[in-house]
Amino acid sequence: MSEGCDGLDGRRQPIVAVLGHVDHGKTSMLDHIRNLGTRTQGSVMAREAGGITQHIGATEVPADILNTFCGPLLGGKEFLSPGLLFIDTPGHHSFTSLRSRGGALADIAILVIDVMDGCKPQTLESIRILKEAKTPFVIALNKVDRLYGWNSENGRSMAISLKNQSKDTIGYLEEKHWKLVGELGESGFNAERYDRIKDFTNTIAMVPCSAKEGEGVQDLLAVVIGLAERYLENQLTDIEGMGIATVLEVKEERGLGKTLDIILSKGSIGKGDRIIVASENGPKKSKVRGMFSPRGMSEMRDAGDRWDPVDRVHAASGVKISAVDLDDVLAGTTLHVIKTDEEEEIAWMKAKEESTLTLELQDNGVCIKSDTLGGLEALAFELGERKISIRAASVGKITRKDIRIAEVGKQPEERVILAFNTKPLPEASNELEDPGCDVDLISGDIIYHIIDKHEIWMKDVLEQKEKADREMIVYPGRLLFLPDHTFRASKPAVIGVRVLGGRVHIGQRLMKDGIQLGQVKSIRLGQDTQKDAKQGDEVAIGISGAVKKPGDDSSEATHVTVGRQINEGDVLLVDVPESHVRILRKRSLTEVEKEILDEIVSMHRKDPKTPRWGL
Numbered sequence: 001m002s003e004g005c006d007g008l009d010g011r012r013q014p015i016v017a018v019l020g021h022v023d024h025g026k027t028s029m030l031d032h033i034r035n036l037g038t039r040t041q042g043s044v045m046a047r048e049a050g051g052i053t054q055h056i057g058a059t060e061v062p063a064d065i066l067n068t069f070c071g072p073l074l075g076g077k078e079f080l081s082p083g084l085l086f087i088d089t090p091g092h093h094s095f096t097s098l099r100s101r102g103g104a105l106a107d108i109a110i111l112v113i114d115v116m117d118g119c120k121p122q123t124l125e126s127i128r129i130l131k132e133a134k135t136p137f138v139i140a141l142n143k144v145d146r147l148y149g150w151n152s153e154n155g156r157s158m159a160i161s162l163k164n165q166s167k168d169t170i171g172y173l174e175e176k177h178w179k180l181v182g183e184l185g186e187s188g189f190n191a192e193r194y195d196r197i198k199d200f201t202n203t204i205a206m207v208p209c210s211a212k213e214g215e216g217v218q219d220l221l222a223v224v225i226g227l228a229e230r231y232l233e234n235q236l237t238d239i240e241g242m243g244i245a246t247v248l249e250v251k252e253e254r255g256l257g258k259t260l261d262i263i264l265s266k267g268s269i270g271k272g273d274r275i276i277v278a279s280e281n282g283p284k285k286s287k288v289r290g291m292f293s294p295r296g297m298s299e300m301r302d303a304g305d306r307w308d309p310v311d312r313v314h315a316a317s318g319v320k321i322s323a324v325d326l327d328d329v330l331a332g333t334t335l336h337v338i339k340t341d342e343e344e345e346i347a348w349m350k351a352k353e354e355s356t357l358t359l360e361l362q363d364n365g366v367c368i369k370s371d372t373l374g375g376l377e378a379l380a381f382e383l384g385e386r387k388i389s390i391r392a393a394s395v396g397k398i399t400r401k402d403i404r405i406a407e408v409g410k411q412p413e414e415r416v417i418l419a420f421n422t423k424p425l426p427e428a429s430n431e432l433e434d435p436g437c438d439v440d441l442i443s444g445d446i447i448y449h450i451i452d453k454h455e456i457w458m459k460d461v462l463e464q465k466e467k468a469d470r471e472m473i474v475y476p477g478r479l480l481f482l483p484d485h486t487f488r489a490s491k492p493a494v495i496g497v498r499v500l501g502g503r504v505h506i507g508q509r510l511m512k513d514g515i516q517l518g519q520v521k522s523i524r525l526g527q528d529t530q531k532d533a534k535q536g537d538e539v540a541i542g543i544s545g546a547v548k549k550p551g552d553d554s555s556e557a558t559h560v561t562v563g564r565q566i567n568e569g570d571v572l573l574v575d576v577p578e579s580h581v582r583i584l585r586k587r588s589l590t591e592v593e594k595e596i597l598d599e600i601v602s603m604h605r606k607d608p609k610t611p612r613w614g615l
Contacts, residue, residue: 013081014085014232016109018110018112019129020126022122025212033061036061059085060083060084066225073222074226085263085318107316108228110224112211115144124187137204138224139180144210158207158216177208180206200227249331264316265315271288271291274287274339279330281355282351289323290322330355331371332372333351333373334354336351359393366388366416368418368419369393375420376420391414398417398419418443475502475584475593476574476589477499477503477504478502478572481495482497486568488542490562492518492521493544493559499539502535502596504523509575510543511572521545522542523541573599581614
């Protein structure tokens, strides 16, 4: 919007947030709205990662287009405000903080609900955000074209559409409608279909519609306009005072350097104005060098080179600004326009608060990165839901310093960087690709994909860790000395065995009836040497070392010999050191392993000198 967008009567345009559950059609709805008056349906959704909006975006729709589109439903009345400024907020439930900012920034909201799905977790969370922010909202009961037998007509008013549906189809709609009314009632809201409401002050309007067909969209906008005109007059005319904006994104623009995409929600901002912003290193002051507004109804994230230079804009509007030293400004925070020393002091303190990360960091845990503060908070929220601790968190590109922080993790599962919508700098990328690097990078531009990949990575790391632990901890095992399988009688004794339960590993001691028989020096399967054998395996083992009876402290060596200490058909046990018993009790042993361990413990406790062995 250009200079004078506050309107002839001193009103600013309402800011409309669009919220709802992932895949319920928020961005599809906005795609239709932003293309009113055009024949082509350009899609921001198609350009977003995974079809899910990942950053708050903004689109301005002028009043003349709204009046033309919604005129038949406005009863001859005209929209007095300059237009509507739509904010498209991220839909995934992990984006609590970004959606909260969107909800707080908005004057009114559209809550998109799939008529077939009803209330979902993100729907309820959106309702909670709107309730806390005391933001009035309208429900877009989307995807009615999916109802069995629904007769769609592109761009048709819902008031007309409802009269052209079969009795059965209306019955399906009523069924879904009353189910949703009940779900909303549980959240403390009265809701009803928009054409049945007499008093909009205490009833939430539900507008059946189809973003895909554009059916019912004009009814939805007419309700939004009506509510804005009737109930938001005071806040829409409160446009004086210090300019306040929300930083949507920090971008590098050719010829301009770093720029800020902002939503101005109060006051005005112009070239030469002093501003205070929140950065990674605390609050900072700067001065606006240039300002650019998206041409026509271009969505801010998608305007390309369609920007017009402007000298001053008034709330509410989306605008790009260039200024000195914007490199580390935090997206998702507040920009303050200052004119007096008093305003500067207030703005400085608020920016200082926003510059401080509110994430709870632990002494152990993973390291996280994101391109925005909101993204960082969203990633932290998801990890917190899964009880995963965070040791370090920061905004920006991944650096070698981040790798140094990650690699000092005490456990293998801590030596990882989770990165949302950001990439490593070249030198950091080279180090991470080095096979010798002890740090893994899990990155992506959709948070729940990062979480899914991390869960798979964690499972693999923990399995590797458990495998390493198993090689260190002696697990119980039971072996049968197979008949006719004596390959060497002694020094070392080489015999064929079947592992009846548990496992056996090279270096472990064997026992029979409380007598220690020496150590397993080798394990062979055919011509292949193995480190271990598990239940069901038949292998040849070499046994050497001294035989030792309970209570026998003599140093005289007696080597295990077939026909003396052991015989074909004997059952041998893998002896477990006493210090390992307590550890094994906490591990996930099989029933057979538990049985063998109890047998070993019982055998040791028969020795009068160790009646409490293994406790």
